[in-house]
Amino acid sequence: MKLYYSPGACSLSTHIVLHEAANVPYELAKVDLRKHKVESGQDYYEINPKGAVPALVFDDGVVLTESVAVLQYLGDHYAPSLLPANGTLERARLQEVLNYLASEYHNSWTPMFHLATGADPTDAQRPVLAKLSYLNSLFADSRSYLLGNSFSVADTYLFAVTRWPEHFGISLDAFPDLKAFMARVEARPAVKAALKAEGLVELFAQD
Numbered sequence: 001m002k003l004y005y006s007p008g009a010c011s012l013s014t015h016i017v018l019h020e021a022a023n024v025p026y027e028l029a030k031v032d033l034r035k036h037k038v039e040s041g042q043d044y045y046e047i048n049p050k051g052a053v054p055a056l057v058f059d060d061g062v063v064l065t066e067s068v069a070v071l072q073y074l075g076d077h078y079a080p081s082l083l084p085a086n087g088t089l090e091r092a093r094l095q096e097v098l099n100y101l102a103s104e105y106h107n108s109w110t111p112m113f114h115l116a117t118g119a120d121p122t123d124a125q126r127p128v129l130a131k132l133s134y135l136n137s138l139f140a141d142s143r144s145y146l147l148g149n150s151f152s153v154a155d156t157y158l159f160a161v162t163r164w165p166e167h168f169g170i171s172l173d174a175f176p177d178l179k180a181f182m183a184r185v186e187a188r189p190a191v192k193a194a195l196k197a198e199g200l201v202e203l204f205a206q207d
């Protein structure tokens with residue numbers, strides 16, 4: 001199995017799940033998303049015609065894309081403690097939150113990535129701030145993770161995308177429960193290992 005990823009992109013989520021799983025045979029292939037080139041020089045559109053990471057390529061060449069699908073596939077096969085059983089209401093809850101993360105939260109970032117240099121970010125930030133506020137409110141009942149007190153594949157997705165505010169001048173100080181969630185997830189050995197493998201620094205380490 002080969003995971004196509006780009007450092008710090010949403011694919012970090014799927015990469016974390018590979019580290020959470022025990023003894024999964026996989027390789028990583030780094031993609032330059034500006035050029036859509038794999039580090040081997042291959043045109044990334046030949047792997048995923050949509051041009052986006054993550055893409056998971058099986059040994060027989062079959063390709064699986066879309067974070068929501070890749071996360072659940074990896075969890076079901078290699079890290080079953082990270083997701084509820086298929087067919088349960090809890091699994092539907094996982095899909096509910098994964099879908100929100102993909103279609104609403106992750107998507108709300110798109111204008112931020114296309115801001116012209118020096119442009120006023122206020123309008124582009126508005127939808128992101130609204131989503132951060134909603135996500136922060138989910139932790140008001142003192143839950144540790146999105147689904148309650150057990151860590152799930154959805155938390156890896158929330159974690160990967162919520163590293164971005166720091167890089168766009170948005171402080172998480174206004175979202176303290178979400179910030180505490182980020183520190184909690186970042187403290188996991190598998191998360192630290194994935195960050196290190198992607199050459200990323202820890203942003204939420206507590207003193």
Ligand SMILES: N[C@@H](CCC(=O)N[C@@H](CS)C(=O)NCC(=O)O)C(=O)O
Binds near residue numbers: 009011033051054068
């Ligand atoms: N719907 C896809 C979106 C993935 C996505 O937007 N990936 C970004 C990185 S976070 C990307 O590869 N962007 C480059 C591009 O689309 O050309 C998913 O959920 O996996």
